[in-house]
Amino acid sequence: MRKKTDNHEFELGKFSQPTVDLECVADFDGNLNLLNPAWRKTLGWTKKELRSKPFFDFVHPDDRELTIEAVKGLRKGKHLITFENRFLCKDRSYKWLSWSATGVLDKKEIYAIARDITGVKKHEITIQKNNMLLKALEKAYSEYITNVDPHDLFDELLGNLLNITKSEYGFIGEVLYGDDKKPYLKTHAITNIAWNKETRKFYEENAPQGMEFNNLKTLFGKVMTSGKPVIANMPAKDPRSGGLPNGHPDLNAFLGIPFFVGTELIGMVGIANRPGGYDLKLIDYLKPFLAACAHLIDGYRNVKHRKLAVKALRENEERIRAIISTVIDGIITIDSHGRIEFFNAGAEKIFGYKHKEVVGKNVNMLMAQEYSQNHDTYLKNYLTTKIPKIIGKRREVLGKRKDGSIFPIELGVGEMLIGERTMFTGIITDITDRKKAEEKSNYLLNQLNVILNSVGDAIVVTNNEMRITTVNPVFLDLIEDKESNVVGKLINDVVQCVDDDGEINIHMNSHIVETVTKGITTECRSQIEISDGRTRAIGSINSPLKDSKGNIIGVVLSMRDISKEVEIDRMKTEFISTVSHELRTPLTSIKGYIDLILEGDTGDINDLQREFLEIVFDNTERLNNLIDALLDIEKIESGEVRTNIKKVSLSDLLGTTLKIMQTSADKKGLKLSSNIPDGAEIYADKDRIVRLFVNLFSNAIKYTKEGEVFIKLTKMKTIHKVVVRDTGIGISKHDQKKIFTRFFRSDDDYAKSAGGTGLGLSIVKAIVEMHGGKIELKSELNKGSEFIVTFPLNHIPDRKK
Numbered sequence: 001m002r003k004k005t006d007n008h009e010f011e012l013g014k015f016s017q018p019t020v021d022l023e024c025v026a027d028f029d030g031n032l033n034l035l036n037p038a039w040r041k042t043l044g045w046t047k048k049e050l051r052s053k054p055f056f057d058f059v060h061p062d063d064r065e066l067t068i069e070a071v072k073g074l075r076k077g078k079h080l081i082t083f084e085n086r087f088l089c090k091d092r093s094y095k096w097l098s099w100s101a102t103g104v105l106d107k108k109e110i111y112a113i114a115r116d117i118t119g120v121k122k123h124e125i126t127i128q129k130n131n132m133l134l135k136a137l138e139k140a141y142s143e144y145i146t147n148v149d150p151h152d153l154f155d156e157l158l159g160n161l162l163n164i165t166k167s168e169y170g171f172i173g174e175v176l177y178g179d180d181k182k183p184y185l186k187t188h189a190i191t192n193i194a195w196n197k198e199t200r201k202f203y204e205e206n207a208p209q210g211m212e213f214n215n216l217k218t219l220f221g222k223v224m225t226s227g228k229p230v231i232a233n234m235p236a237k238d239p240r241s242g243g244l245p246n247g248h249p250d251l252n253a254f255l256g257i258p259f260f261v262g263t264e265l266i267g268m269v270g271i272a273n274r275p276g277g278y279d280l281k282l283i284d285y286l287k288p289f290l291a292a293c294a295h296l297i298d299g300y301r302n303v304k305h306r307k308l309a310v311k312a313l314r315e316n317e318e319r320i321r322a323i324i325s326t327v328i329d330g331i332i333t334i335d336s337h338g339r340i341e342f343f344n345a346g347a348e349k350i351f352g353y354k355h356k357e358v359v360g361k362n363v364n365m366l367m368a369q370e371y372s373q374n375h376d377t378y379l380k381n382y383l384t385t386k387i388p389k390i391i392g393k394r395r396e397v398l399g400k401r402k403d404g405s406i407f408p409i410e411l412g413v414g415e416m417l418i419g420e421r422t423m424f425t426g427i428i429t430d431i432t433d434r435k436k437a438e439e440k441s442n443y444l445l446n447q448l449n450v451i452l453n454s455v456g457d458a459i460v461v462t463n464n465e466m467r468i469t470t471v472n473p474v475f476l477d478l479i480e481d482k483e484s485n486v487v488g489k490l491i492n493d494v495v496q497c498v499d500d501d502g503e504i505n506i507h508m509n510s511h512i513v514e515t516v517t518k519g520i521t522t523e524c525r526s527q528i529e530i531s532d533g534r535t536r537a538i539g540s541i542n543s544p545l546k547d548s549k550g551n552i553i554g555v556v557l558s559m560r561d562i563s564k565e566v567e568i569d570r571m572k573t574e575f576i577s578t579v580s581h582e583l584r585t586p587l588t589s590i591k592g593y594i595d596l597i598l599e600g601d602t603g604d605i606n607d608l609q610r611e612f613l614e615i616v617f618d619n620t621e622r623l624n625n626l627i628d629a630l631l632d633i634e635k636i637e638s639g640e641v642r643t644n645i646k647k648v649s650l651s652d653l654l655g656t657t658l659k660i661m662q663t664s665a666d667k668k669g670l671k672l673s674s675n676i677p678d679g680a681e682i683y684a685d686k687d688r689i690v691r692l693f694v695n696l697f698s699n700a701i702k703y704t705k706e707g708e709v710f711i712k713l714t715k716m717k718t719i720h721k722v723v724v725r726d727t728g729i730g731i732s733k734h735d736q737k738k739i740f741t742r743f744f745r746s747d748d749d750y751a752k753s754a755g756g757t758g759l760g761l762s763i764v765k766a767i768v769e770m771h772g773g774k775i776e777l778k779s780e781l782n783k784g785s786e787f788i789v790t791f792p793l794n795h796i797p798d799r800k801k
Contacts, residue, residue: 022097022114028075030054033109042116044090060086060094074103074110084117096121150300151208154189154293161271161289162191165282168273169193169249173213174297175224175258175267183224184214185268188297195247218242220270223256227265230256233277253277259290261298269293330428335421338362338379350409350430352402363426368398368406383422391415391424396431407432458538458559461545464516464552466491466509478538478561480530491557497526515542515555525562537566591620645797648689650680650720654713657693661709664701671708680713680720683796684771692767695760696724696787704728707784718793725786731779739777740765771797 022042025034032055035047043050050058059067063085070083080102086094101112154172162170169191175183187210194200203211216225222240223230232238232254244251255278256270269290271278330347334340340363343355351358351366358365382391394412401407410429415422452459458475462468468487476483479494486494492509511522522542527535539562545554594617596602598610605613654676665672693711700709707727714721731739740761768775772795779785 020116022116024112024114026055026110026112028071028103028108028110030056030071043087043095049090058088060088062086070099070101071110074101075105077105078103087114150188150296151210153296157289157293158189158191161269161286165271165286166274167255167271170269170271172269172293173267175265178214182214182216183265184212185220185224186210186212188267193249195249199247215242219254220256220268223258223268223270224265227258227260229258229283230254231278231280231283255282257283257286257290259294261294266294267297330426330430332363332366332426332428334363334424334426336379336383336423338364341423347428350401350428351399357402366399368400371397379424399428399430408435456560458557458561460491460495460557460559461554462491462512462557463554466512466516466555468494469554475559478530478536478559479528495528497528511540512542512555512557515544516552519544519546519552525566536561537563539565587620587623591617594620644685644687645683646686647681648684648686650682650684650689650722650791651676651678651713653684653686653689654693654711654722657690657697658711660690660694661697661701664698665709668701668704669706670701670704673708673710675710675712677713677715680715682720682771682791682793684791685797688767688770692764692789693722693724695764696789699760700724700726700728700785704784719790720793722789722791723786724789725784727784730781730783731777731785732781736777736779740775771795 019036020038020042021036022038023034023036024032024039026032032050035050039050040046045058056064056067066083067085070081073081080100082098082100084096084098087097089095095116095118097114098117099112099114101110103110158170158172161172162168171187171190173185173187173190176186177183187207190207190211192203192207194203206212213220215221219230219232219235219238219241221242230240232241235241235251235254250273252273254270254272255274256268258265258268260266269286327344327346328349330350331342331344332340332347333342340358340361343353343358348354353366364371381387391413392415394410397409397411398406399409408431410431412427414425414427416425417423452470452472455472456474458478459470459472460468460475461470468489468491471483471486476486479486481494491512497509511524514520515522521544523540524542525537525539527537529535538559540560541558543556543558544552545556547553594613597605598613598617654674658672658674662672697709697711704726705728709724709726712723712725714723765775768789768791771791773789773791775790776788777785778788
């Protein structure tokens, strides 16, 4: 082994003349086997020290991976590799070495020569720093010229300054003077060194518009008061320092440098915590930077208002240009000879021409012949006389598109002076759709007038404030008045509803209000007072009038004089009442005597006689029930029935109904089921509520051949809903319209065979409405029916209804 080493030394010595280059032989594991004297002279290490560990350990950590990759390349057979790295000196500094290395695979060795390029590198770093400074200043001036926001510009300048000087934080600020003539600092850029919640909030709120510092008993205050640089490489012991607040980041070194415009102190920079501190050499180096800061701040001071004005003007121009370019209307500018100079996108869309197709041509190419032949004459006359005929006015004319089609437009022409030139601007609106809409509207209006004038009912249309907008002749005949006397007035000022005693009654008006507020169709009967104190009974259907978006804009009232019908109903009611009372007396006698005979009080009767008498008794009872039902419904509808209104449990009343009807359901083999939660309460006459649901259950059982009858109670916020559903024969669409009418009987064979008076559902409806509720029907033939009854929670019915 020693022999081999001697041979290497011999070989190295043959071509290693005295030189400053570092020559060596190493193996692929990084062990230095042979070294020339330049190693110790350059790096300070002895051969023994260098051989004590792989040369990788002497390489700077940031360059180690590069060096390892170079050795790997030699191991793979690369003939020659060059690279640079930093090598550790004995004094713990690093020197830059430039390497040329070749590998000898059969000997597993590396032959390498390195040259110390530390001086070159330092020069390169200096040049690089100067270039960084120049680029930062060049960019700053460029951004200043392009009107970049000053805070953004100075933020970037500060970032470059910290990077160039290797400082940790700092600021660039402007020196201003308060009312007391004392200087204070307003930052244009400052590093965020907030250290707690309060300072973070202060920074976020104040940094964007600039932070102000007034304390002059500080290092940066000394810069402003003296106008000279301040270097403090031990700030904690510097008498000029004002100290640091609790929690403030460490201040290990500080440099504050003022900058001037002429002799005026205009601002300063402050930077802190550069490794190794600050010196006068750095201040000289930063002079171009300081001059740039001074010029920029002075520039922003001088042109601030001018730039704001220019910016506002530019924004206004852009806004006008954007409006002109995007507006739907066509905008065309012509000269005094009628030649087109400007043709916006709206005009392109309206006429079908592109801008380049019309510029320079006479504007009469866009007009129908009847207008184009006179256009140039209009312009000449105006320029000569200054008497406007079309200037400053809007009128409807006919335009001509590129495809030759003629269409209506609305044209407005205005004059403007640009320098000494007279120009004209035309604003064009394509009114084709508007004309079509007007024609359609006129057609519909005429059609509506024909309908209103020919319909048999009185029609009144109001707006949503209930003021009359439209009436037809039938309505005017009904109230015996003129159209001019009613249009524009409130409906309740024209249609005075009165009761039987002649007192004002708001019944009809309340229905109209409900139509407006809830958007539902309502029906009502009222009496209206006409001339000479006479009254007429009317029936009114009030329907909401809606716009295309579904908003309620009024009410349409369709009214009919029902005075004769009311009189007939009154007569019928009186007749029924009279007949019912007249029938009740003989029927009571007949029933009483038959009962005595059946009891044997008049002697024995045979079976046939008993059978006949029982038939007579049952039919007498049926006729008596019919009379009771007639009288009951008449009393309810006439408002003469007295009620016993209390707060009752709807849940309990439905449970009672179920018990009453259970036997009837069992006889037909029907299932009777329910879903009735507890706690549902309403104000009601409990006997009539039970009668209501007994009628509904009785009908459901009567018209159901097989299946079930189901009742469900649902408690809601403002109402309680009761559903009675069956699986019976159902009700046809035709019959559903009449189902609540008195004496109505379906033509269905099964329904006929089930019997009945046809009054049950009339009584049900009357009882529901007596309690302020509503009843609905849903039914399908051969599938069943569903009656839905709703009761308002807080409604208290009249005790006499």
